[in-house]
Amino acid sequence: MEFLINSLLDIQNRYGYLPKEELKRISSKFNVPISRLYSIATFYSAFSLKPPAKHKINICKGTACVIKGSEVLEDAIRGYVDGVNLGYEPIRCFGACSMAPVVVIDGEIHGKMTISRLRKLVERGLEGGSTKT
């Protein structure tokens, strides 16, 4: 049983979330009810039960970024976030405080972000273009 969470992490890493079929497989392999897997998946922040969005955006909510206005950036993208095409998650600190405010779009770090630049990047990504600069 010590490897139950390790196995779930492997699945999470492979699919980006925990698909139902895989949970059923784990449930029978470890002989635990699926409700217990559900309680694990919702307790630990590493797990997600929904497929990841096509584009992922993280805004840093670390001290330096908040002071430099990252909360305003957060408000600016609210209207675009739908969880399917664009998923949003705040992150505590990227450790790139000298570039605050920091936004990460599809894994690429953008420093000294402004509202207008952020809107452009997000719109371009949602229209099917690349968010890479």
Next chain:
Amino acid sequence: MDLQKLKEKGICSLYGERITVGTSTCGIAAGALKVKESLNAKGVGCLGFCSAEPLVSVQEDGKAPIVYRNVKELEKAEILGWFYPWEFSPLEIDHPELEGHHNLPHLREHPFYRKQVKIVLRNCGVIEPLSIEQYIAMGGYHALQKALEMKPEEIIEEIKKSGLRGRGGAGFPTGMKWEIARKNEGEKFVICNADEGDPGAYMDRSVLEGDPFSVIEGMTIGAYAVGSNKGFIYVRNEYPLAVRTLEEAVKIAKDNGFLGENIMDSDFSFEIHIVKGAGAFVCGEETALIASIEGYPGEPRIRPPYPAEKGLWEKPTVINNVETWANIPVIILKGWKFFASFGTEKSKGTKVFSVVGKVKNTGLIEVPMGISLREIVLEIGEADDVKAVQTGGPTGGCVPVELMDVPVDYERLVELGSVMGSGGLVVIGNDSCMVDVAKYFLEFTKAESCGKCIPCRLGLNEMFGVILRITQGEGSQEDIERLEKLADIVATASLCGLGKTAPNPLLTTLKYFREEYLEHIRGRCPAGVCRALVRYSILPEKCVSCGLCEINCPVGAIKKTDDVFSIDQDLCIKCGSCFKVCKFDAVERI
């Protein structure tokens, strides 16, 4: 398995011609991998001096290594100092003669290293983390060899006498924990707690990435002493490099006969499994960690029974943190007297701290217990603007600058309302608002409360609401009393360390910086941090219309009308960029 042969191989590779680059996670973030590739260098752990990374050390044949700081190109880099590879290690090591560089500064002359005593970090930044030969050449596995010839009771006695206390923060005497587990019968487990969740603390990561065998050797000695054959390392998933390094290290130790059946040709057998955490701060609490290994949500349970009596799967279990385990080989090899010669009456040995925030020299330091915060912050960190020092992570407290002469040990920090915790030290400058700092930590602990105990789950939420109100200028005098009452309830009625200590940041800031709270209630944030209480404007008589503020405004709130600039208060997000960039003091903060 031949210790002598491995040792000779290690000496060869350690003292020959060699260029090394610190490639722990922090070094990599500073660009160490590129440097490593361009120099065709070997990757080692971290020498601790984060603000000087990437750190490159160059060792010519027969000469001691020279360390260069902030390396992009080696030719242009500044020399930090030279040192002998063995000189940070307290162990007596056979080593060849190396010529020193007496015309250059020695590493020890740098303020960052002057007061350090390295026991836990003895090999970090010197050996290649996965070279078991180099680990042995630096005195590794000699302690296990010695321990296997001792009686388990003798080992426990040695640890007890050394005065070693748990480095995870609570400070329970390690030897006593082992003795309790030893006396219990049947199958037993040892666990290494590597779920280092405090933001701003990374000493465990550094040890795991830089010197994994020291932890594995420590655990093996512990397992032999308490009579266990199976161990776990619970490491957080957010440390991918540490996880990979550990998995490799366990395999290498096994291949060389230091783990598995009949360790070092004795009749003792011991195996180690790596279990990954899944992103829950509370799992650093030992009973929550056990629940997590058992495959449940990480919720703490009532103690007693303590894990040493009934732990993992109800079996006696010794849980110690990474730093504690890394101390064990040194205590066994050098004896308890050596270890106990450092520190204070009740807190022996050294402690690793991560010094971050408003200091010049950020990094990991290992200092004897009993050193004062002033020495750490001002002498080692070379800070010049200090208002307070936050110790012990999100559940620690803020010690004001006036009290920084107090010696650092477990008891004294508790007297000040803080805790030792895992050893994070955040230096707070005069430009920070203490109410905002308390709010920041409450936001963290309220999000990380596991939800089992109602006082912690609801109390922290309520406290956060009240403090939020105060930072928005809507607080009242009663709110302060309300906060104190709630803090008392949460600390008294919660089960585990998280809830018991979560009010610390609030209580210490209220105790030492009460005036700042009162100022907020009167509608002013003295440090100019709380945005609802700050207003920026441009003084036309001082403004020279250079336009620097306009360029730097992130939201375009600054506009030029009639030759002077002004701030549109509806658009202003109060980030303070204009205030910081103006060279003529024309931006006013009220």
